[in-house]
Amino acid sequence: MKLSPFGTWGGLFSTPWEKSFFTLLGEKRTLDWVEHEKIRVDFDEPRIHAALVCAAISCPKLRAEAFTAENLNTQLDDQMLTFLNDRDKNGIDDKGIYLSKIFDWYRDDFNGLQDYLLEYISALSDDPAQKEKVKQQSLNIRFVDYNWILNSIDNR
Known part of the structure; x- marks a missing residue:
């Protein structure tokens, strides 16, 4: 088995999730089956994207x-708030809303992404003007590149 960025779990043409x-x-x-065929299908819960981590x-x-x-409900809310508060991944700036690529990949799970974000607007910004722009859906959304490098002490 070829050593991959995922350690020895992944093969030459597969990932550990497969x-x-x-x-x-x-x-x-x-x-992959657990996430995509069971959890996402059976529970229809978009907050799982902040809880299931790679x-x-x-x-x-x-x-x-x-x-x-x-x-679970409190923990999932906390996970989503924590994720949206991570300014390396999500926030509002002078160009609009920037979000993790997760929100792009699983857009359908959020049933109207901007409407979904309204539930968590306090995590995206403290600025009342920016909050109003989100409510009016007048901000562009862009998705930040995903960094697949594994978290480790060596990567910090």
Whole structure:
């Protein structure tokens, strides 16, 4: 197996997300299957994009605690707010709204991206004028390049 940026999990033409390495519901499964065929399909919950992380620099930050059923709604809200507050990935500037590429890749999951962002406007900006522009949907949205380099002490 060729050593990839993902360590020894990925093969020459695959990523660790495409590798079947565990059994669930009686079948060998991949991480892609868990995310795209189960979680996204069964739960219709856009906040999961701030919770499921790939350990790349552009990913949302990994939560320091486990997600639990009794706290899930609060934890998912907190994850999305934390992600949107990360100015390396999301925010508002003089050119409009800039967002992580995650919002572009999974745009359909957010059922109207600008409307969705209104729920989290406080995380994007403290400026009342900018908030009003978001409400009026008069800001351009652009998506920042995704940095796939893995998070590690060596990359800081």
